[in-house]
Amino acid sequence: LELAELIRKRAGDNKYNLVQALNMARELANLLDEAQNKDVALEKLQEIMPDDFSDYWQQIVDFLKVVTEVWQQKKADEGIVEPVERRNQLLRNAAEYWRANPPKNPVIIAGTTGTVNATIELISSVIAAEKGYLVLHGLDRNLSQKDFREIDESHPQYNLANMLRSLKYEPQQVQQWQDFEITAREKLISASLFSAEKSHEWRDVDYSLGAGKMSLINARNIEEEATAIALALREVLQVPNKRAMLVTNNRNLARRVALKMRLWKININDSAGQEMLTLPSANFLIHLAEMAESALGPxxxxxxxxxxFVPVEYKAKIREVEIEKLRGLRQDNLCLADLQIEIEGFEEFAALFKRKNIRFRELLDEHLKLAENIALKGSLWDGYGKKLAEFLASLRADISEDYQIDPILYPEILRSFFMAESWYPEFGQHPRLDILSPIEARLLGADMVIIAGLNEGNMPQLPSNDSFLNQQIRRQLGLDLLERRIGQQAHDFELMAQTDELILSRSLKEDGSPALPSRFLESLRAVTDIDDNQRYISLANSWQHPESIMPCAQPAPKPPVSARPQALHVTSISKLMRDPYVVYANKILWLKKLDDIDEELSPADFGNFVHSAIEDFARKNSDNLEDLLSCGREILKDKYDGKLGVETFWWPRFVRIAEWLVERQGRQDGKKILIEASESWLIKTARGDFTLSAKADRVEIGDEITIIDYKTGGVPSKKDVEAGLEPQLPLEAIIFGKKYGKKTRDMQYWQVKGLVNDVAKIHSVSQKDKSCEDIAAEAEVGVTALVEKFYDENTPYLATPRPTVALKYNDYEHLIRNREWDF
Structure with a gap:
């Protein structure tokens, strides 16, 4: 937090909010730790930065003064010692003491690769003593002295070789701790990780012996991989005293495996722990803060x-008001009283978010007080919630009393803290199974090792680009190149893969996209064949899928005639033709789509607004532009007042549409004009009567009639109208033609977009070789036949019988589940 505040002050003008500054502070802290590990003074940046570098790099140098000058001054003023500095000083103090007073008892240093300079100094002082020892775990005895000198930073032996050089030793001078032969597996792994220049040395060597008891799981996806691994681990427990460990960098995979092990009531130890955010108590606090900050956003x-953790009586109240209060367009000034809920202290807590700044401690205290007031008794801090309570107490103590934040950022700040902190179960973990990271696994042993997630990006984890320094500058400063991290991971893989019983695992796809196999796995497969372990994949599939599947026919509901609709609107005829199931669900089952939660304004809302304004205008029997604009204003005030984008985008479009419509209104030429007119037609069939109703946007009546429909979006094609797939206008022409005893002159779509360069267009559906009267006559025959067809109880209401002409928008698509029948 302190480093983040220094960044914000340095940048000035509120360039970064606190959340952004926290992320940058973490990057800076990592760079600072790395520099301290290598005893690099970042102040040297100013000296090595070439003058011909772009201004961007000069800005980077200036920005890094946050740690090279400002932070260092703050440390000096307040006597602060950073963790890495303290560790380095302790190591150097021990080294200095042992140089002056060589230890008389044995001192053994083991498990290090010497990547920290202070560690090298300690090692140097220990091995200088008579009884000082350095154990080099995993030193490759297959490599020659020449090989060690030529390896690059991405090689698994680079760190060990570099440490020996620092200690002025050659690898050949390292004595054997125990007498044993180099195994076939060691030879295989060593050969697979050779540099490309040495590949000719193993082409003619048979390494197949080293692949014994090694197998590869090729799963289709991460879910199948996790299931296969869980089965392999469960099988281990069938053998008394046998131990196994899963090693992976893929946290998603690790979590899935741990969850699947719980099916057998096995809690597997995951050394990485879990983010504090995964605790129910942490989620409760985050959701409460977000609800207050959003002013009761639905x-x-x-x-x-x-x-x-929320009491059941509150849940019941929310269920009662959800449809009315939380779905559809957001209601203004929503309060808990509108939700029929009373929570003491909530309104006061929500009011804190309206301030410009607030003390972090004050907001946190009020937050926790309210949370304890709402949560079920004994739920918030019980169990692992105690760990969250301890963390929050520590966080509160670390933050000064006067530290202020923008309250709007409070939920995100809290989330950031919870994501950065981990918690670990204290008991109840299985003693023979572990999930470990590679760096932990290399120092431990097990009877069986599963190295999982062997895809590029996971194993090895590709180092992210340094946010501040490029490779050239890192080298000049004396920092490790990013490739060295790949070499470290290669060393971990090299040690883990030497376990006798080894299962390698990867998924062919990650997040739905093909995944590249790990370079370590590809190197192994280049040297020798690896058994394809289909057994656990087969078990995984048989576990999750039945032995046989009895497919059923696609649903074809056939309700009795008495239950079938005896009246429809003309707009439903297209649905009956394209997707009869939609009519079945809507008119027979009476299923209605719920409004979306916190719905946003859509193009359909704009269309409804335009239609409503025109309908109100028609009732005034006026041709005055101001009257139409007044109708629009009233509707906006009643239904859309304060909604985002209405004044900015909707109103200018509506004004242009209104001007165009009023100008068209003046061209009546003695015609009678009907606006939003409703009529119906009784269709008589052999099986019964059927009422077809219509509400036409505009009907112009003279010697003949013209049917007009307003569209603020796209318009149906002439081809669809002629084919009968969009029969709205032809059917309206029939209905109004029968009413007024007149033929149809034209049927038009008035596409009123209201855009600056595209206010309105008129689209006629008439054809060169077919008049509108002919199209209407065909529609009359077609709709009569359609009605008779669906008055037959043997006619099913099929879902999308012709996929090529399926509805573009379908509220019942999730019920239809077409993909189940595509096969």
Whole structure:
């Protein structure tokens, strides 16, 4: 936090908010730790930065003064010692003491690769003593002295070789701790990780013996991989005293495996722990803060009140008001009273978010007080919630009393803290199974090792680009190149892969996209064949899938005639032709789509607004532009007042549409004009009567009639109208033609977009070789036949019988589940 505040002050003008500054502070802290590990003074940047570098790099140098000058001054003023500095000083103090007073008892240093300079100094003082020892775990005895001198930073032996050089030793001078032969597996792994220049040395060597008891799981996806691994681990427990460990960098995979092990009531130890954010108590606090900050935003309200720590009486109230209060367009000034809920202290807590700045401690205290007031008794801090309580107490103590934040950022700041902190179960973990990271696994042993997630990006984890320094500058400063991290991971892989019983695992796809196999795995497969372990994949599939599947036919509901609709609007005829199931669900089952939660304005809302304004205008029997604009204003005030984008985008479009419509209104030429007119037609069939109703946007009546439909979006094609797939206008022409005893002159779509360069267009559906009267006559025959067809109880309401002409928008698509029948 302190480093983040220094960044914000340095940048000035509120360039970064606190969340952004925290992320940058973490990057800076990592760079600072790395520099301290290598005893690099970042102040040297100013000296080595070439003058011909772009201004961007000069800005980087200036920015890094946050740590090279400002932070160093703050440390000096307040007597602060950073963790890495303290560790380095302790190591150097021990080294200095042992140089002056060589230890008389044995001192053994083991498990290090010497990547920290202070560690090298300590090692140097220990091995200078008579009884000092350095154990080099994993030193490759297959490499020659020449090989060690030529390896690059991405080689697994680079760090060990570099440490020996620092200590002025050659690898050949290292004595054997125990007498044993180099195994076939060691030879295989060593050969597979040779540099490309040495590949000719193993082409003619048979390394197949080293692949014994080594197998590869090729899963289709991460879910199948996790299931196969869980089965392999469960099988280990069938053998008394046998131990196994799963090693992976893929946290998603590790979590999935741990969850699957719980199916057998096995809690597997995961050394990485879990983010504090995974605790139910942490989620409760985050949801509560977000609900208050969003001024009872519907999504945040539902997220909070569905939490298991919320009392059941509150959940019941939310279910009662959800459709009315939380779905559809957001209601203005929503309060808890509107939701029929009373929570003491909530309004006061929510009011804190309206301040410009607030003390972090004050906001946190009020937050925790309210959370304890709402949560079920004994839920918030019980169990692992105690770990969250301890963390929050520590956080509160570390932050000064006067430290202020923008309250709007409070939920995100809290989330950032919870994501950066981990918690670990204290008991109840299985003693023979572990999930470990590579750096931990290399120092431990097990009877079986599973190295999982062997895809590029996971193993090895590709180092992210340094946010501040490029490779050239890192080298000049004396910092490790990023490739060295790949070499470290290669060393981990080299040690883990030497386990006798080894399972390698990867998924062919990650996040739905093909994944590249790990370079370590590809190197192994280049040297020798690896058994394809289909056994666990087969078990995984048989576990999750039945032995046989009895497919059923696609649903074809055939309700009795008495239950079938005896009246429809003309707009439903297209649905009956394209997707009869939609009519079945809507008119027979009476299923209605719920409004979306916290719905945003859509193009359909704009279309409804235009239609409503025109309908109100028609009732005034006026041709005055101001009257139409007044109708529009009233509707906006009643339904859309304060909604984002209405004044900025909707109103200018509506004004242009209104001007165009009023100008068209003046061209009546003695015609009678009907606006939003409703009529119906009784269709008589052999099986019964059927009523077809219509509400036409505009009907012009003279010697003949013209049917007009307003569209603020796209218009149906002439081809679809002629084919009968969009029969709205032809059917309206029939209905109004029968009413007024007149033929159809034209059928038009008035596409009123209201855009600056595209206010409106008129699209006629008439054809060169077919008049509108002919199209209407064909529609009359077609709709009569369609009605008779669906008055037959043997006619099913099929879902999308012709996929090529399926509805573009379908509210019942999730019920239809077409893909289940595509096969």
């Amino acid at each position: 999504l945040k309200v539902l997220a909070f009140f569905k939490h298991p």
